[in-house]
Amino acid sequence: MSVGNEQLHEESVRWPALERWLSRLPSWLRPEDSEDQARPAGRRRRIEAIVLVVAAALICVGTVYDLTREVKVDDRLTADIETWRHVTGIRDEEVAVEQDLASYTTVDTACASLHESKKVVRSRICVMMDGPIVGNERHAMGGFYLPPYLPLGPNDRYGCFGSPVGEHFCTWAIPPGLERGVPKGFRGS
């Protein structure tokens, strides 16, 4: 039960002229000082309760569904990182995974830097993955290289291997002195 307005404006100073004008309105339009003066509210409260319960149920179902979806996505991204490590044979590198948010497929692209020394990055190698998780890994479709410090833009890819070769994924000529070639762990698409 909520606090009625009659408890809240006992001494509130109102505009007499406005109040007089409002009192001449038809009863359905006239303001009330508390819900008790209004028409019986039982039916309205029941309808409100039904609307609230339906809204709560929808939100509950949506939250639980989204939680399970997120768990699946987390597991997929973990498998992507494991796959990248398996394909490249590099274990101690921080791998970033990008999802396909343009066409909403489950094809992910995992990239990490190839270091010349601790501080100098030579290039980046990206591996693309699809399919279900099998043994904590996914199917490596192929991949490509990127010059250091550049984002995953379509114009900077070079040295494609696997299925990206057939899809003309690499538009950039291989720059001299940069890393290239098929990683040892890649088994072909």
Place this chain on the structure above:
Amino acid sequence: MAFGLAAIMVGALGLIVIDAADGKSPLLPPSPSMSKWLEGLGSPLGYHLFLICLLIFTCAYAGLVAYSRRISQRTAITLVCVLTAIVMVAPIMISTDVFSYIAYGRMALDGINPYVHGPVSVFNAPIFKYVGGDWLTATTAYGPLYTLISLPAAALGTIASVWGMKVEALISVVATLGFTWRCARQLKMNPVPGLIMLGANPLWLIYGFGGAHNDLMMMAFMMGAVTLALGNRDAGAGVTVVAGAFVKATAIALLPFMLLSRRSPRLLLGALAAAVVGVGLGYAFFGVHGADLFEVLARDSAYVSQDGFPTEFAHLLGKPGIFPVDHTLLKALLALVVLYLMWRTWKGYSWIAASGWALLAIAVTSPWLLAWYTLWGLPLGFVSRERRLITAVLLIQGLYMIHQLSPLFSIAAAKT
């Protein structure tokens, strides 16, 4: 019983803070070293430990709320003070927003308009490296009063400025709880359940106060306005609610319900006078952009977060996310809810409860939902004694927390 639950809450929160002080956690934004005396006592805070402690804390909180009518005032005040003190000594948790607040203050001190430029314009300032990556070019979303209040803290050194913001947040916490207590006294209610419900709330403590968010200050102004209105000081109530909107625009949600219910010329004049002064201040210090609160609201309504209920619902319907048409539909739904609540207020429903429902509707229909948004309606639900509103707010908070639990169930978290 109450002491046992309180001890569990203190233990769980203490563990989070001790591990947080060790740094190097994905739950902590890069931050100036603030809790050095706690370093070495724990291990870096992992998702698993954090979420388990959060769940334990929340279960104890639920028990304490259910039991709160039988708790003495002294016990309740002591518990809330201890929990607040624990979070006060912790580093900034979960969010980088406080560093943006300081950066905006720093910009204003340097003569750069934070309503026109983003924090990137002070990239040489030491605080800049702590600003969240998504917000480097974003202009401030907060009112000119908040920007001006932030200036003294922003003028300090890096660590001192963060402490300054924490002190501001602490004052807001004390003010909000104090006003809620005073409202309960004015309505001859037991203030203890309200104090426990808000002051020991996990989202209030860990997410809101833990991140020193300015929503706490906005809530202090909101509850100040309610206190003044209950004391029949309508002019002061009008001034305070509008001042709250010049901290964060969301506070303006209270005003239509206050006006419809109280129909007081003093309230209207107070609100108008505060609006004129606020717009004048905004214009004088920050030009036309500083005076336009609605420009910020329009920009922020386009943001989308993964935790928003509309996004979850879109996923349930098989959609990848929220599209522009969904933003329009959500705004229309919110407008319908607010209009219905205004009609109910006109016909005698409590304006305090209606304001709380409106704030909850804003949070639920917003595609950009953050934990502290779910707090807005809670003190209003308590003061209005509207059990349905309190239940709805706590349910929404519970669902928000459930949505955070995915790392507990995934292989990724099991390995870390």
